[in-house]
Amino acid sequence: MNKRVRAHVNPLSITKEFHFEGFGNDKPIFVDVGAYKGEFMWELREKFPGYNFILFEIRIPIANKLREKFKDCENVVVFGGDAGLNFQNILQPCLNQGAKIETIFVNFPDPWFKEKHKKRRFITTKFLNQTANWLPAETKFVFQTDQEFMFNETLEYLEETPYQNITKFNKPPFGIRTDWEKAKVELGLDIYRMDFTRD
Ligand SMILES: C[S@@+](CC[C@H](N)C(=O)[O-])C[C@H]1O[C@@H](n2cnc3c(N)ncnc32)[C@H](O)[C@@H]1O
Secondary structure: OOOOOOOOOOHHHOOOOOOOOOOOOOOOEEEEEOOOOOHHHHHHHHHOOOOEEEEEOOOHHHHHHHHHHOOOOOOEEEEOOOHHHHHHHHHHHHHHOOOOEEEEEEEOOOOOOOHHHHHHOOOOHHHHHHHOOOOOOOOEEEEEEOOHHHHHHHHHHHHOOOOOEEEEOOOOHHHOOOHHHHHHHHOOOOOEEEEEEOO
16 A cells, blocks of 8 residues: 555454453552553652552554553553443452542543544443443542533533532643643643542
8 A cells, every 4th residue: 555545444443352450459540541642641650659550542553652651660551442442341450459540531532523423432421321330439530621512512421420520620630731731732722621420
């Protein structure tokens, strides 16, 4: 194939399922869905050395770079695959070991603009209702985006779930801007943020 022509592969067609033994300890855990270059988790790790970190990244070449970046960090694991498909597989063993999943960061997820593609979004009503069956109520989701319409649609999705403790906020969590946010802020775009839990 001509090198300039790239076949378009939908990464969400990757159906590989992962299994994880857990970290073997009960340290609290931060999770990043769509970790990209991993800078957000890198800085978080520096601030919270007593924590474990789980990174999901669906694009395999990016996930490989993340693995290289964190190769000397025993409190970090990187999964190269679909976070939605693997969410319970990966997190349940950690819960079974007594670890608290403290926060799940969904930072600047792909908006999937088209109506028929919306089901590919990570946060959907269906996903949250399923997750509420096994993920403890204490776990907080943080959602950040530069897409106002997506922020509002996500609020609508939440209405039909048990996740009703919603707080909107303005500043980046722990003062850390993600790679995506840095680029968007440079363009002068607004950022929309919320966190949510269930009772
Ligand atoms: C718009 S970028 C934002 C990256 C990063 N969170 C940040 O704020 O800088 C979205 C990232 O999520 C990844 N991604 C999209 N869907 C995913 C999924 N279902 N599971 C894991 N990663 C996903 C993409 O490959 C991409 O790296």
